[in-house]
Amino acid sequence: MENDAALRVCLLALAALMAVVGLCTFSFKKVMVTYVYGILGIAGLLLPDWEFFDRDFSQWFTPMTVPPGSAGNQTARVRSSLGRFKFYPLRVTMLATIYCFGLYKWWMFVST
Numbered sequence: 001m002e003n004d005a006a007l008r009v010c011l012l013a014l015a016a017l018m019a020v021v022g023l024c025t026f027s028f029k030k031v032m033v034t035y036v037y038g039i040l041g042i043a044g045l046l047l048p049d050w051e052f053f054d055r056d057f058s059q060w061f062t063p064m065t066v067p068p069g070s071a072g073n074q075t076a077r078v079r080s081s082l083g084r085f086k087f088y089p090l091r092v093t094m095l096a097t098i099y100c101f102g103l104y105k106w107w108m109f110v111s112t
Contacts, residue, residue, distance in 0.1 A: 006046060007042070007046055010042045010045070010046065011042070014034075014035070014038035014039070014042065017034060017038065018031050018034050018035055018038070021034045021110055025110065030109065030110050033106065033109055033110070034106065034110065037102060037106045040102070041099065041102065044095075044098070044099075051064075052064055056088060057088060057090045057091065
């Protein structure tokens with residue numbers, strides 16, 4: 001990962017959330033579930049090859065060619081920032097559904 005700042009911010013937010021869950025519920029099990037859901041959520045947001053997924057959904061099943069030389073690496077670095085995604089409704093719908101379901105399940109577990 002070229003820019004670790006986003007990862008650091010996400011991990012700090014997760015640590016703060018774990019502290020709040022721990023102080024509100026006094027349950028080590030709920031803190032650990034929060035940790036696991038948080039790490040999986042962070043991995044789902046920051047680790048995928050966004051240059052690959054930043055294409056139309058129909059192109060996801062075809063190989064992607066990378067231009068030779070450093071120009072290809074520069075393009076990958078520039079396009080990998082979270083603010084430069086093209087809006088594809090199917091991708092947004094899919095990610096929103098997955099994350100909403102995960103957050104719902106986590107909230108139902110923590111709030112009981």
